[in-house]
Amino acid sequence: MLPDADAAITRDGKALILAYDHGIEHGPVDFEPNPETADPERVFDLATHDAVTALAVGKGVAEAYYPSYADDVSLLAKLNGTSNLWMGEPDSAVNWSVEYAAELGADAIGFTLYGGSNNEVEMAEEFRDAQEAARDHDMGVVMWSYPRGQGLKNDTDPGTIAYAARLGLELGADIAKVKYPGSPEAIGEAARMAGPTKVVMSGGSKTDDRAFLETVAGAIDGGAKGLAVGRNVFQRENPKEILDALEAVIFEEASVDEALKLTSASAVAND
Numbered sequence: 001m002l003p004d005a006d007a008a009i010t011r012d013g014k015a016l017i018l019a020y021d022h023g024i025e026h027g028p029v030d031f032e033p034n035p036e037t038a039d040p041e042r043v044f045d046l047a048t049h050d051a052v053t054a055l056a057v058g059k060g061v062a063e064a065y066y067p068s069y070a071d072d073v074s075l076l077a078k079l080n081g082t083s084n085l086w087m088g089e090p091d092s093a094v095n096w097s098v099e100y101a102a103e104l105g106a107d108a109i110g111f112t113l114y115g116g117s118n119n120e121v122e123m124a125e126e127f128r129d130a131q132e133a134a135r136d137h138d139m140g141v142v143m144w145s146y147p148r149g150q151g152l153k154n155d156t157d158p159g160t161i162a163y164a165a166r167l168g169l170e171l172g173a174d175i176a177k178v179k180y181p182g183s184p185e186a187i188g189e190a191a192r193m194a195g196p197t198k199v200v201m202s203g204g205s206k207t208d209d210r211a212f213l214e215t216v217a218g219a220i221d222g223g224a225k226g227l228a229v230g231r232n233v234f235q236r237e238n239p240k241e242i243l244d245a246l247e248a249v250i251f252e253e254a255s256v257d258e259a260l261k262l263t264s265a266s267a268v269a270n271d
């Protein structure tokens with residue numbers, strides 16, 4: 001990692017990455033809870049929220065929509081991705097080059113590494129090429145560090161997540177995005193293993209406001225430097241409110257109770 005290489009996609013040294021590569025990774029099913037989010041423009045609009053430090057999207061979405069948002073949104077070019085239709089050993093196709101991402105105005109690249117997959121060696125070599133090309137363009141590097149594959153029984157085991165975070169440091173990522181390993185202590189250990197590479201927590205499937213904010217607040221207390229989140233924002237009825245609450249928790253040291261006051265769930269509870 002390089003000091004400050006991630007400056008364009010962080011705020012006060014922390015990140016709230018809005019992930020919107022689900023159309024590739026999971027398909028239309030992820031838009032069902034909030035059908036209007038199938039329209040990328042809705043999510044680009046959300047990404048203009050002050051809380052969001054970068055929006056992660058694939059090439060086609062970036063090509064079609066980023067030019068209209070280039071002044072207001074930091075672009076994290078998610079370089080590789082594979083559909084859920086793929087039934088083989090975990091792997092991820094490199095769908096665009098760093099050079100093309102730079103041409104489109106990307107501030108950083110994102111790259112999935114499935115450590116433990118039979119395809120780990122090729123993926124690590126592809127990551128090497130992308131990481132070094134990103135340095136040539138002064139772009140930050142975010143690794144989706146997701147150990148998985150035939151031999152891995154539990155992809156959120158604390159030891160596995162600490163290893164995932166360490167891979168981020170060893171291979172030269174500025175930010176390592178890891179699955180939540182179940183406790184603030186466990187993500188703290190992952191952050192310790194990653195040294196200067198920032199560890200951010202992956203959002204996961206949608207949970208209720210309080211449970212989600214408590215997990216995020218615990219992760220930050222434990223040593224995480226933020227969050228990279230998709231479904232827990234865009235599948236909500238009012239995604240802007242949860243961004244208000246996340247901004248309070250991540251950047252303003254608000255308690256979960258204070259942050260919850262910014263959501264209508266709290267208004268309902270207080271009726």
Ligand SMILES: O=P(O)(O)OC[C@H]1O[C@](O)(COP(=O)(O)O)[C@@H](O)[C@@H]1O
Pocket residue numbers: 019020021022025026144202203204205228229230231232
């Ligand atoms: O490979 P998985 O675990 O199905 O999830 C991949 C998805 O999760 C993310 O890493 C994070 O998104 P969520 O916050 O919705 O979990 C996305 O960038 C990606 O599309």
